[in-house]
Amino acid sequence: MLGIALLVFREVLEAALIITIVCAATRGVPGRGWFVSGGLALGVLGAVLVALFADRLADAFSGVGQEVFNAGVLLAAVGMIGWHVLWMSRHGRVMAREMQALGGAVGAGSRSLLMLLGVVALAVLREGSEVVLFLYGMVAGGAGGVTFGLALGVSGGVVVGFALYFGLLRIPLRHFFTATNVLLIMLAAGLAAAAARYLVQADLLPALHAQLWDSSWLLSDGSLPGQTLHILIGYDATPSGLMLMFYLAVVALLSVGMRLIDRPAKPPPSARPTIEAGV
Secondary structure (H helix, E strand, O other): OHHHHHHHHHHHHHHHHHHHHHHHHOOOOOOHHHHHHHHHHHHHHHHHHHHHOHHHHHHHHHHOHHHHHHHHHHHHHHHHHHHHHHHHHHHHHHHHHHHHHHOOOOOOHHHHHHHHHHHHHHHHHHHHHHHHHHHHHHHHOOOOOHHHHHHHHHHHHHHHHHHHHHHHHOOOHHHHHHHHHHHHHHHHHHHHHHHHHHHHHOOOOOOOOOOOOOOOOOOOOOOHHHHHHHHHHOOOOOOOHHHHHHHHHHHHHHHHHHHHHHOOOOOOHHHOOOOOOOO
16 A cells, blocks of 8 residues: 555655646746646646556657656657747746736736646656556556545645645745746756656657766655656656756756846837937
């Protein structure tokens, strides 16, 4: 039972932290709850479908279908989170002013919510499918206490996710969007690195040095702090060269993109003040 609870807790925590950070980044946008609920429903439905067709998925792509599927889901999430970071760089200040003045948000926030729905659905799909497959195997093997272990793991992951969410909301509003954008960049980079690992496992891309370093002696991937840092900042105790390349590429692309988008536009020549001759 405890083994089931710990595994479910880890999977739920990973999805909960991803959802928490993205939800916090869309703070104040009207109708956000509907999109989160819709993403949760789509993710659960997708997880059940993946579990039902697990055998076919595993046999696809010459037996590496699961790895290709996981990499595809992760890269899709990276794209959506990256789009949200760039969108927030342009609209975050406007949203902050609107929230301070009226408690509302800019109308363009609805576009960001579509990305929120997608990220929530993908997070629940990936982690939920792993939970469903694991529990199916446990039940088939005659394990007991599955229901209690599932409830304990889900509740623990949700509680930690809410704790992080309310912690993020305590950040002063003038620093809020900067803080959440940094978290989102690290989150996207970590997901990209995880996708790289799956692609290497599927022999679709070279590892570019199988193991750059091993920090397991300091913080192992299997520990709860290691798992949490893996989700939040992409920590990996034994990264490959390709994983590091994917990670740094996402950080660089999104950081440069934020700076370019946040740069104030130059006023047109007609709007610039002129000095009359002789004055």
